[in-house]
Amino acid sequence: KKTNVFKAPTGSGKTFMAASLFEELAGEHSDINFCILWACPGKGELHKQSHDAVKTYLGGNPVCSLLEDDFFGSRKYIKNKEIVFINWEKLIQKDKGTGSWANNLMKEQEGMNFLDVIDRTKKNGIKVILVVDESHVGSNAKTRIQEFINTIIIPDILLEMSATPLNNSIDVEVNPEDVIKEGMIKEDVIINEIIGKSVSGVIPAYLCRHATNIISITIPKSVKSIGEGAFNSCYSLSKTSYTGSIADWCDIKFENSSSNPIIYSHNLYINNKEVKDLVIPNGVDSIHNYAFAECSSLNSVTIPNTVKSIEYAAFSSCSNLKTITISDGLTTIEEEAFFHCSGLTSITIPNSVTTIGKDAFAYCSGLISIEIPNSVTTIREGAFEFCSSLTYLSIPSDCVFESFRHDGSLYPWGYSIIYGCYNLQTLVAPARLFKVDEESYNEEAFYIKQVLSSKLEALFINSGELPQLGWDWIAQNSKTLKTIDLAATTNTSIAEKAFYDCYKLEKLSLPAQLEYIPYMSVAECVKLRAITIPATVTEIEDRAFENCRTLKSVIFEGSEAPQGAAHYAPATGSALWRIGSWAFYNCHQLEHLNIPEGVTEVGDAAFYGCTYLVDMTLSSTVQEIGDNGFALCAKLQKIHVKATTPPAIQAKTFFDVNRRIPVYVPEEAGCRGI
Numbered sequence: 001k002k003t004n005v006f007k008a009p010t011g012s013g014k015t016f017m018a019a020s021l022f023e024e025l026a027g028e029h030s031d032i033n034f035c036i037l038w039a040c041p042g043k044g045e046l047h048k049q050s051h052d053a054v055k056t057y058l059g060g061n062p063v064c065s066l067l068e069d070d071f072f073g074s075r076k077y078i079k080n081k082e083i084v085f086i087n088w089e090k091l092i093q094k095d096k097g098t099g100s101w102a103n104n105l106m107k108e109q110e111g112m113n114f115l116d117v118i119d120r121t122k123k124n125g126i127k128v129i130l131v132v133d134e135s136h137v138g139s140n141a142k143t144r145i146q147e148f149i150n151t152i153i154i155p156d157i158l159l160e161m162s163a164t165p166l167n168n169s170i171d172v173e174v175n176p177e178d179v180i181k182e183g184m185i186k187e188d189v190i191i192n193e194i195i196g197k198s199v200s201g202v203i204p205a206y207l208c209r210h211a212t213n214i215i216s217i218t219i220p221k222s223v224k225s226i227g228e229g230a231f232n233s234c235y236s237l238s239k240t241s242y243t244g245s246i247a248d249w250c251d252i253k254f255e256n257s258s259s260n261p262i263i264y265s266h267n268l269y270i271n272n273k274e275v276k277d278l279v280i281p282n283g284v285d286s287i288h289n290y291a292f293a294e295c296s297s298l299n300s301v302t303i304p305n306t307v308k309s310i311e312y313a314a315f316s317s318c319s320n321l322k323t324i325t326i327s328d329g330l331t332t333i334e335e336e337a338f339f340h341c342s343g344l345t346s347i348t349i350p351n352s353v354t355t356i357g358k359d360a361f362a363y364c365s366g367l368i369s370i371e372i373p374n375s376v377t378t379i380r381e382g383a384f385e386f387c388s389s390l391t392y393l394s395i396p397s398d399c400v401f402e403s404f405r406h407d408g409s410l411y412p413w414g415y416s417i418i419y420g421c422y423n424l425q426t427l428v429a430p431a432r433l434f435k436v437d438e439e440s441y442n443e444e445a446f447y448i449k450q451v452l453s454s455k456l457e458a459l460f461i462n463s464g465e466l467p468q469l470g471w472d473w474i475a476q477n478s479k480t481l482k483t484i485d486l487a488a489t490t491n492t493s494i495a496e497k498a499f500y501d502c503y504k505l506e507k508l509s510l511p512a513q514l515e516y517i518p519y520m521s522v523a524e525c526v527k528l529r530a531i532t533i534p535a536t537v538t539e540i541e542d543r544a545f546e547n548c549r550t551l552k553s554v555i556f557e558g559s560e561a562p563q564g565a566a567h568y569a570p571a572t573g574s575a576l577w578r579i580g581s582w583a584f585y586n587c588h589q590l591e592h593l594n595i596p597e598g599v600t601e602v603g604d605a606a607f608y609g610c611t612y613l614v615d616m617t618l619s620s621t622v623q624e625i626g627d628n629g630f631a632l633c634a635k636l637q638k639i640h641v642k643a644t645t646p647p648a649i650q651a652k653t654f655f656d657v658n659r660r661i662p663v664y665v666p667e668e669a670g671c672r673g674i
Contacts, residue, residue: 003158005167008174009215009236014161018131019054026062026081034127035078036062037153038085041134050133051085067114077120078128086114088132088148115152130155134235135162147386163235164266166296166319176215176238203230205255215239217261221248228255237264246270247281254290257313263290267297282306287314296320305329310337312357319343328352333360335380342366351375356383365389378402379417386420393418394428397463397488401433415452415469424453431464431489434473452476457504458483465490466511471498478502482527485509492536494521503527510534515575517544526550529589532557535574542580542603551587556596574598579606581626588612595619602629602647611635622647631655638662644669 008014022036038054040047048066055064062081065071070084078084121128130153149158160167205227208214215236219226221244231237240261242249249270254260262268268275275295279302280287289312292298296319303310305327315321316339324338328350335357338344345366349356351373361367362385369392370384376396381403384390401414414433418424456477461470466489474484481502487509493516499505501524508528510517516539522528523546531551533540535558545551558574574596581603584590588609593616595602604626607613613633618625620642627650630636636657641647644666 002156003160003167003169004171005165005169006159006161006172007163007165007170008161008172009163009176009179012174012176012179014174015050015053015133016057018159018161019057022062022083022129023058032127033080033125034129034156035080035121036083036129036131037078037155038083038131039088039133040085041088046133047085047087054083054085067117071117077117077124078126080126118153127156128153129157129159131159131161133161135160135165135167164238164264176236201225203227203259205229206232208232208234216241216265218243219261220244223252225253226255226259229258230255231261231264232258234261234264237261238267239269240265240267241269241272243271245281246275246278247284250280250284250287250291252291253288257290257293260290260293262292263294263317266294268292268295276300278302280304280307285309286311289313290316293317299323301325303327303330308332310334312336313339316340324348326350331355333357335359336362339363349373349376354378356380358382359385362386368392370394372396372399374398381413381416382419383417384421385416385418387418388420388422390418390421391423391425393421393424393426395430395433397430399430401435418452422453423455425455426458426460427456428460428462431461431466431470434467434470436467436469455480457481460485462488471495474498474502479504481505483507486511488512494518497521497523500524510537512536517541519543520546523547529553530555533574533576538575539578540576540580540583543582543585544580545587546582546585548584548587550589551584552589552591554584554587554590554593556594558596577601579603581605582608585609593617595622597621597642600624602626604628605631608632614638616640618642618647620644624648625653626650627652628655629653630657633657636661638664640664642666 006014006018008017038050040050051064051066058064062083063079064083064085067084067086118128130149149155201222201224203223203226207230211234213236214234216239217237218241257263274297276297277300278292278298282304283306284304285306286309287307291314293313293315294317298318298321300323301315301321302325307330309332310330311334313336316336318341320343321341322343322345324344324347326348330350330353332355333353336359337357338361339359340363342363342365344364345368347361347367347370349372353373353376355378356376358380359382362382365386365388367387367390370390371394374396376399379395379399379401384393401417403411403413403416405411414435452473454476457480459474459481466486474481478501482504484499484505489511490513491511492513494511494514496518498518498521499508500520503524503526505525506527506529508522508525508531512534513536514534515536517537519541520543523543526547526549528548528551530553531545532555556574556576576596576599578601579595579599583603583606585605586609588611590610590613593607593613595616595618597619598621599619600621600623602622602625605628606626608628608631610633612635614635614637616636617640622643625647631652632655634656638661641663
């Protein structure tokens, strides 16, 4: 089995049980080459403590090593049967500017990289067994660990060890009651009312730190504040009870995540009843930091209109939370408020919210659709990062995106909010979502291909000027896009081949202020059915719409409506003066054509092969039509010429066009319709 889950209370000796297993495997399977990566959580020295304990227990066989101490110089790979201890905290960091894994653990050993060590180990034919010790600890680390496992380490066997594993498929379990009977852990601890009263309702910092033998705890109603790390490393804790009400619990100030015992027990009991469907009572004005963090017993949450803010990590990693009902009145969803609520499939954000904080819904892997109301004016970095099931996201046109450098200065990195939303299909957003510093553009353009969706089907830019990074994303999704709407953008130009070979594209709205349509910019869009040329366009360059084989309607804003055009509202006039050579070559399905006033030149083969064209109108300003301009337009039935002096044509301008069709000219031209 590739993934194995070992559940045992902290204090029961699971480290030594695992060490015994590996000692036995090494002795019995000399014919199989394998190594063990033993990963420990936290910013402390837990991996070193585990290394020392296991090394002493095994007596040096198998060999035990510390990655940061032993891998330098000539050490380029992990040896057969070697156990290497590592600290996740140093390995799973990412450079927010580039999206790449930061090489924090081995950066002082020049030329060394953990990724290279893993790669060389595998190339030497050594299989990798990965042990994730205390696999439930730290929601941010947990999700990054999973990504690191799947994309970098890719172990042959994964062993998760925890007192409270998040994986429900348990392979081996040590019964806590057996451990209690042996006197190794305590069953219950009650925080006495006296503690709260004597220190003004404060549980002091580190009160139960490293009390790994506690499996349940009761907190009295009198407690108003819990100090930093009060329950740090209480890994065996399986029940948190509180003698007050939900409103009282929401009012407790938690100094940090390990101030709240819920992050270890993953549940909350109010007056001996487990909270599963949480209803925040009227009158509560805010849900404080960490209030229900990692409360995986929660199924639903209802928030009344009196709540104005959901504070930092208030519901982070509530993995079984499926529904959230939020009433109008809420204004702020703060950083990591619903981080890694993986069971959440939908969220309705009320039209009173103005700010969505950093990573507020990051790693909500079950979310499918999000409609952000017009009231939201600010969305911060990573707000929807790695919402891997998200297919639809709509962001208001006036919304701004905020990211901050380490020095506190603003950094334009809007697209970080959809970083890792690999299944996004429809996006409605302002152009500033793709704004980056010019100096970092090349770097960002490279990583955008790795971190953004390649399955986009519909893109609606609802305001602003789309920067180069946005065009790059369109190019990245050229094989999937069906709808692109840029009408609300302020772009006056687009790149050559901007939409080239978007072969699924059916609807395209060009920027309303576009001044020219470049070479092959819409060429090979074989499913495009209609196009409206903005009145501001002065030139359609060569091959612009070449081989748009199903293009049936071309409307020039500012001109008269062509026959059959519906819902047509002409502008004050078209700025167009030239239609380039081969511009609409092979647009077979085009039926009606009205070349607007102002156009003086129609290039060679401009409408060559428009075989379904039945009528066309040439404006009074057309002076020249190039060779093969309308060649092979075999179904053309009539031509209207508004000029009193006919435009100059070439020998094959109307090649293979029926010479008997009527041509209508003005009376003042001195002749009647032919």
